[in-house]
Structures are given as structure tokens and as C-alpha cells.
Amino acid sequence: MQPSKSNTAHRAIALVDVNNFYVSCERVFNPKLRNKPVVVLSNNDGCAVARSNEVKALGVPMGAPWFKFKDLAKQHGIIAYSSNYALYADMSNRVMSILRQFSPDQEVYSIDESFLDLTSFQRRDLVKYGQLIRSSVLKGTGLPVCVGIASTKTLAKLANHCAKKRPEYNSVCNFNSMSDSQLDQLLSEIDIGEIWGVGRKRAPKLKQLGFNTVLDLKRANPEILRQNFSVVMEKTIRELNGIVCIELEEVTPDKQQILSSRSFGTPVTDIHGLSESISLYVSRAAEKLRRQQSYAGSLYVYIRTSPFRDKDPQYSNGMTIKLPSPTDSTPKLVSIALWGLKQIYHPGYNYAKAGIMLGELVPASGIQTDLFSTMQPNPKSERLMKAMDLINRKMGKESIKMASEGFKHPWKMKQENKSPCYTTNWDELLKVD
DNA sequence: ATCACGGTTTGCA
DNA sequence: CTAACGTGCAAACCGTGAT
Numbered sequence: 184m185q186p187s188k189s190n191t192a193h194r195a196i197a198l199v200d201v202n203n204f205y206v207s208c209e210r211v212f213n214p215k216l217r218n219k220p221v222v223v224l225s226n227n228d229g230c231a232v233a234r235s236n237e238v239k240a241l242g243v244p245m246g247a248p249w250f251k252f253k254d255l256a257k258q259h260g261i262i263a264y265s266s267n268y269a270l271y272a273d274m275s276n277r278v279m280s281i282l283r284q285f286s287p288d289q290e291v292y293s294i295d296e297s298f299l300d301l302t303s304f305q306r307r308d309l310v311k312y313g314q315l316i317r318s319s320v321l322k323g324t325g326l327p328v329c330v331g332i333a334s335t336k337t338l339a340k341l342a343n344h345c346a347k348k349r350p351e352y353n354s355v356c357n358f359n360s361m362s363d364s365q366l367d368q369l370l371s372e373i374d375i376g377e378i379w380g381v382g383r384k385r386a387p388k389l390k391q392l393g394f395n396t397v398l399d400l401k402r403a404n405p406e407i408l409r410q411n412f413s414v415v416m417e418k419t420i421r422e423l424n425g426i427v428c429i430e431l432e433e434v435t436p437d438k439q440q441i442l443s444s445r446s447f448g449t450p451v452t453d454i455h456g457l458s459e460s461i462s463l464y465v466s467r468a469a470e471k472l473r474r475q476q477s478y479a480g481s482l483y484v485y486i487r488t489s490p491f492r493d494k495d496p497q498y499s500n501g502m503t504i505k506l507p508s509p510t511d512s513t514p515k516l517v518s519i520a521l522w523g524l525k526q527i528y529h530p531g532y533n534y535a536k537a538g539i540m541l542g543e544l545v546p547a548s549g550i551q552t553d554l555f556s557t558m559q560p561n562p563k564s565e566r567l568m569k570a571m572d573l574i575n576r577k578m579g580k581e582s583i584k585m586a587s588e589g590f591k592h593p594w595k596m597k598q599e600n601k602s603p604c605y606t607t608n609w610d611e612l613l614k615v616d
Numbered sequence: 617a618t619c620a621c622g623g624t625t626t627g628c629a
Numbered sequence: 630c631t632a633a634c635g636t637g638c639a640a641a642c643c644g645t646g647a648t
């Protein structure tokens with residue numbers, strides 16, 4: 184007889200997550216930042232989106248508006264970086280391809296997280312295997328990761344949480360190697376808000392009903408909780424009990440919508456500035472659209488003032504435009520978006536943000552070609568789009584663009600302290616001192 | 617009642 | 630100097646009008 188193992192572990196799912204990802208990327212290329220308090224700010228240097236442990240210890244919350252913490256930052260010498268997405272994306276790709284070598288079944292869940300199915304490796308010691316993953320990523324990229332292993336994705340997330348928060352696990356935590364009572368003891372020490380799918384809204388509601396720890400929810404009746412919440416809650420409870428309800432998604436499905444929006448560095452009042460920004464966002468979104476070989480059936484444009492400038496008159500509006508036939512052509516999409524902008528624009532406001540969304544996406548292969556339509560896919564325009572995408576890929580972003588995107592962009596987002604693109608741009612690398 | 621829809625809310629990284 | 634608060638997705642949810 185085997186010693187009683189609760190999780191008659193049919194499956195072994197690992198969640199590998201880079202610690203403080205953006206901050207760790209900056210540290211790889213600037214070792215002086217080690218052991219110092221470092222934050223990385225969101226676009227426009229608006230919020231703190233990545234914090235080193237030192238910064239967390241100083242009490243800066245995730246997503247904190249940075250202007251509220253500038254004094255604290257000065258006091259403690261916190262080093263603040265603007266986000267450098269080109270660098271992070273490249274580092275992410277390196278991490279993901281190393282992880283892929285440890286399992287044929289990988290789901291890239293986000294820029295810094297990957298699920299790996301390790302079920303077929305269970306004859307090995309998975310904690311050792313986790314340590315091997317960890318040292319390989321560290322050696323290959325310089326980035327520190329934590330590994331959580333369990334029988335479902337929801338539990339693997341929690342195991343990863345333990346790997347991070349509890350030094351005794353040495354960055355690798357395997358729930359499957361624990362006994363029932365050991366695991367339940369551990370789950371009883373974790374707050375319900377740490378559970379994947381339980382967030383800002385649901386945690387308080389659950390606590391009101393008397394569920395405070397992960398163990399409380401694990402023991403809850405899934406049917407009854409489903410009435411009070413949703414099918415998601417039911418799945419969460421079953422997953423906490425080791426029943427797989429959320430499968431590994433190895434092939435990333437095509438996007439159903441593509442969104443591009445930015446807040447402005449300085450407010451924009453006239454329609455020209457708005458038009459330029461909208462043109463730029465449509466171009467970015469259309470590139471993504473073509474990369475996944477889809478056509479858009481509708482386009483949504485919106486503009487709004489800043490709700491935080493509460494003394495300013497507020498205005499927010501958007502409109503959805505159904506396209507006469509699905510398209511992936513930048514100039515067509517731009518002219519439609521600009522037409523829409525004209526409809527919703529009102530002078531006299533300080534606009535803080537604009538954006539567009541491409542919706543009703545369909546695969547290019549299955550496009551409805553109406554013989555009598557005047558908007559048939561046009562070979563000339565297709566060749567032009569292909570050429571533009573190729574040039575922009577080879578020569579760098581925005582080598583060629585639509586004239587309507589403009590050039591000066593006084594509204595462009597604020598980025599006061601961006602690090603060089605160490606891995607993707609030779610010119611910037613040469614500037615490093 | 618039930619459905620399809622569109623807009624809104626929620627959660628997540 | 631001052632004022633200053635992200636982005637991009639999916640899915641659930643909810644009100645509404647049509648049937």
C-alpha cells in the first residue's frame with residue numbers, strides 16, 4: 184500500500200512565474216540595481232506595475248498612482264523606470280523557449296507566466312525537476328523564477344504563491360507531494376483573495392458568507408456557491424479539490440477583438456491631435472490583425488476626458504461602426520475610424536485618452552466573398568499592406584506609416600526614464616555607458 | 617418565458 | 630514649475646426588445 188496521498192494525482196501541472204518580472208529584466212542589464220528598491224511604471228509613467236521586494240516592503244501597492252509616492256521614493260532612493268516593453272517581450276520569449284524544453288505541453292499564460300504539464304514526468308522527483316527549471320532559466324536569461332506544482336491550474340497558482348512567499352520551499356513548491364492533512368493545513372493559512380478567480384469584488388462577498396481561507400472554499404458546496412456567484416466559482420471549488428475543470432490551452436486561439444488605446448502625456452483639445460492618435464492606434468491594431476490573419480467586421484472608436492480631473496467638464500463617448508465588409512486594410516480602417524471620430528467629437532474638452540477596438544474578427548481564409556460587392560479583397564491593397572508590414576518588421580517600428588498619423592505628437596506619452604532596448608536595438612545598446 | 621443582442625462589470629497579468 | 634491614475638484581453642452579467 185502506498186502512503187495515503189490525497190491528490191491521487193492524476194495530473195501534475197506546473198506554474199512557472201518570473202519574480203517581479205519587469206524589475207528583474209532591468210536588473211539583468213544593470214546589476215547595480217540589485218538589492219536596491221526599484222519600480223517599473225506603466226505607460227505615461229502613471230502607475231507602479233512592477234515592484235522589487237524592497238519597494239513592496241516600503242508599502243507601495245500594486246498599481247499605485249506614482250505621483251502619490253514620489254515623496255516616499257525620494258526619501259528611500261527608489262529608482263523608477265518607465266516601462267520598456269520591447270525589452271520585456273524579448274526576455275519573455277527567451278524564458279518561454281527555455282521552459283518549452285521541460286515539457287512538450289506548454290501554455291504561455293502571460294508575459295511572465297507559463298503552465299507546463301508535467302504529468303508524464305512523475306516518476307522523477309518533481310521538486311528537483313522544478314529546481315532544474317529554475318536554474319536553467321536563471322543561467323539562460325539571468326531571471327529568477329518560482330515554480331508551483333499541483334494537480335490543477337488553480338492549485339498550481341496557489342503552490343506558486345507558496346513557493347514565492349515561504350522561503351522554506353526554496354522557490355519550488357509541490358502540493359502533490361504533500362499528504363491531505365499537510366496540504367489542508369497549508370491551505371487554511373492562505374487568504375481567500377489569493378485564489379485565481381477571486382478578486383477585489385468576490386473576496387469580500389465570500390468573507391461575508393464566512394469563507395475566509397482557501398480551505399474554507401475548498402470545503403464549500405459547489406452547487407450552492409454557484410447560485411450565489413457563477414459557474415466560474417463552481418469550477419474554482421472543484422479545482423481546489425483536485426478535479427480538473429480548466430484545461431491547459433496550448434494553442435493560443437485567435438483574438439476575438441483587438442484593442443489599441445493610450446492616455447495622452449498632455450491633454451488634447453483639438454480634433455487634429457485626436458485624429459493623429461486614432462490613426463496611429465488603428466495602424467497598430469491592423470498590424471496585429473494581419474499577423475493573426477484575420478479581418479475585422481466592426482470598429483469601435485472612443486475618446487474621453489480624465490475622470491481624475493474632476494474640476495474639468497467631463498465627456499466620454501464612443502461609437503461602433505459596422506464595416507460594409509470585413510477588411511484588414513489600414514487605410515480603409517483609418518478613414519472609417521476618423522469618420523467615427525468626427526461624429527463623437529465635441530470641442531471644448533480636455534481629452535485624456537482615445538482608443539479603438541477591432542471587433543467581429545473572422546479568419547482571412549473563411550472570408551465571405553460577395554461576387555457583387557464593391558469591397559472585395561483588393562490584391563493591390565493587400566500587396567501594399569504586406570510590404571508595409573515587412574518594412575516595419577525589418578527596419579523597425581514606424582519606418583513607414585500613414586500620413587494621417589502625423590509626426591510631432593505633442594500628446595505622446597510620458598516616459599521619463601526608459602532603459603535602453605538592450606536586446607533588440609543595436610543603436611540603443613551603443614549608448615550604454 | 618426565452619432568446620439574442622449590446623453594453624457593462626469583473627478579473628487577470 | 631505644476632499636475633499628475635495603464636493596457637488588453639475574455640467571459641460573465643444584465644437590461645432590453647423581439648418572439
